[in-house]
Amino acid sequence: MKIYFRIKKKLDHFTIDLEYSFEKGVLVVQGESGSGKTTLLNCISGLKNPDQGRISLGDLVVFDDTLEINIPTRLRNLGYLFQNFALFPxxxxxxxxxxxxxxxxxxxxxxxxxxxxxxxxxxxxxxxxxxxxxxxxxxxxxxxxxxxxxxxxxxxxPKLLLLDEPFSALDRETKKIVYQEFASFKELFKIPTILITHDKKENEMFGDECIYIKDGVIIGCPTEI
Known part of the structure; x- marks a missing residue:
């Protein structure tokens, strides 16, 4: 299944202008804080709306400004794991x-x-x-x-899994365990995934493809920066 996004959205200090597609595995997204990574996930999930663009999950178009398509978050069939886990206490x-x-x-x-x-x-x-x-x-x-x-x-x-720094809140010993579990999970479920992480090790361990975002645009792969 092909995952495609073309997103343009104006923020306070720059305009996000991103386009990318992948078909399977884990796409790692890296970049400095405030570069637009979380906004990308929020646009894909429907928590925020792009000013312009198109987002599709296989044959399902979930957003297209020219066609006036904007499917609600709950109907996009996405899994979203937030940085702080967002569990109800x-x-x-x-x-x-x-x-x-x-x-x-x-x-x-x-x-x-x-x-x-x-x-x-x-x-x-x-x-x-x-x-x-x-x-x-x-x-x-x-x-x-x-x-x-x-x-x-x-x-x-879900058709697509969105992970926003899912390991950052864990201590070193817990990370070792969770890394092994996530590697097993990746092989077992094979859900297309977008993973935001600052950690180069996590990119090396889990990433099948990678992009680096700076000021809202893709400037290469983390290994090239």
């Missing part, structure tokens, strides 16, 4: 994970709902967090929170 691990399912159109169908809930159980077991399902986020470790957030991002079987 008052909800259990299981409630956090199925939150996205409840907001999906398929949840209204009884059969599809059962399949999604069964799939969530499968993912929790696969990522080794099923035993945590009744716990609150404040009572689990940083690495476990990361797995919970990742599970929540993929239970709806």
């Amino acid at each position: 008052h909800m259990s691990v299981h409630q956090n994970i199925i939150y996205g399912i409840k907001n999906s159109p398929e949840y209204k169908n009884k059969k599809s709902r059962a399949e999604l809930l069964s799939y969530s159980e499968h993912i929790m077991k696969t990522l080794g967090i099923h035993h945590l399902k009744k716990k609150l986020p404040n009572n689990i470790s940083g690495g476990e929170k990361q797995r919970v957030a990742l599970t929540r991002a993929i239970v709806t079987k």
